[in-house]
Amino acid sequence: MKNKTLTLTRILLRNGDGFGIKQSNTGVSKFLYLFFFVVLVPVLLFTVTRFQISAYNTLALIGQEGVIVSWALSLVSIFIFFFGIFYIVSSFYFSTDIEGLLHLPLKPLQIIGAKFAVITLYEYGIAFVILAPTLIVYGIKSSQSVLFYLYSAISFILAPIIPLAIGSIIVMVIMRFTNLSRYKDLLKIVGGMVAIFVGLFVNIMTTRILEGTSTGQLEQLLLQGENSLVKITSAVFPSTKWATDALLSSNALNGFLNLLIFVAVSIGAFLLLLYLAELLYFKGVIGLSESSGSGQTKIVDLEREIVKGSVIKTYTLVELKLLFRTPIYFLNCVLINFIFPLLLLLPMLTAGGSEDFSELIAAIQGVENKGMVVAVIFAILIFLGGVNGVTPSTISREGEGLFVKKYLPVSYKDQITAKVLSGLIIGYIGLITTLIAAFIFIKISLSLVVIILLTGWLPILFTSFTGILIDLNNPKLNWVSEQQAVKQNMNVLYNIIIGMIFAVLTVVATLHFKWGFATALVMIIAIYALLNILTGSLVYTKGVKVFAELEG
Structure with a gap:
């Protein structure tokens, strides 16, 4: 008899269509995938490799070269834990295949086991980019034996397990007690938000613990050599210490024992996840797909709802309501605009009143740095605009129902405008959140806050235009669950990369030309105004034409 968990895993992988690679039939799609895997991934691997070589050479001088291994393992664990929670909430509870799976003769542990396996496979991408170059650099530079590479392979395979298991348990416990029939969608969203913020809280507390290490203790560890600093860097995530000790002592009995502990944990x-799945999962997921309300609308009530108004305004509100009312879209497209500003400010929240933090505030408030402050703020806004997944998934989210848009009494141009505006509005929420946080914690001036509020929409509009251009030319329309339209959509990643590139270029240009406050402000506004004109003209000419030719 076949193992049902493995069978379901294969089905989910096959039906999930990966990140859309199978449906890359158009020339644009093939070019984007080719560019990503042939150019961007090798460049990223090369960058990480060069950085780790430099870090190894520097740390080896004080006998702390093992820090690059613990740093890489800790970073992978934190990334997988945080981003995995988004994926776990979407996959375990909000995907449209849940209702079908509940009617099959499957146990909770089989459903969770299969979904967990699929998520783990996708998270190996993050692990590979960071761990592979690091372990190879350390292995070659320190002339490690074959045993080190064997331990490395085992550590790589197991690296996502504990972070994802912890995230999954947190999500299942929270969703078990938020699955109430009344206000179902609201509670699903609240449950997902609580799970995500619990994950953030864990990271903040871990960082605070590390911050508690005194300068004297750090100096003592540095003077000891022999990778003594690894004790601190490997304490960032619970499982990192065992994997690190196993790799750094691969030729000793201590390394083997730590590897056994890491494997056992x-x-x-x-196994604990599967056990809790049997107890909690069905009680938390049953009823999530049921619709609430009577489903009947009185004619009188319908007439009250019908009012005359702007087509673009009405369609924009429809787009926004869909984003806010669909849990998967809210968690991945809307909530991210609140989460990333918080992530950017985490070092400052944990630094408190430290001397370094005071020096940073003084540097930001210095007159000579005003131009760079403007550039950095705009760079953050460009990056946040790129991270905003609204427009790079706006066509994909229509799915096979895209054909309905052909019959609406709304022009393609107006439909595109509404989709761009929805992305701009959500992005502007992130702008306001970032500015409030920056005003409170970094003490930027009120005048600068007002200026950014008036002009910060320019980079957000630019990334909204690039996002919808990408999604128009490379839509992911064949999906069976809403999470695939967002979480497994490479278009979102492409727009993030565009945001990162222009964020870096903005800062580099300001540094290179040594722009002051006024010059930086005028030049950045002018550049992004021009970019908006160029990308906007593409959206409303070629974009409209492509939209008209698309079929759901």
């Missing part, structure tokens, strides 16, 4: 975490 990873297996134990997975």
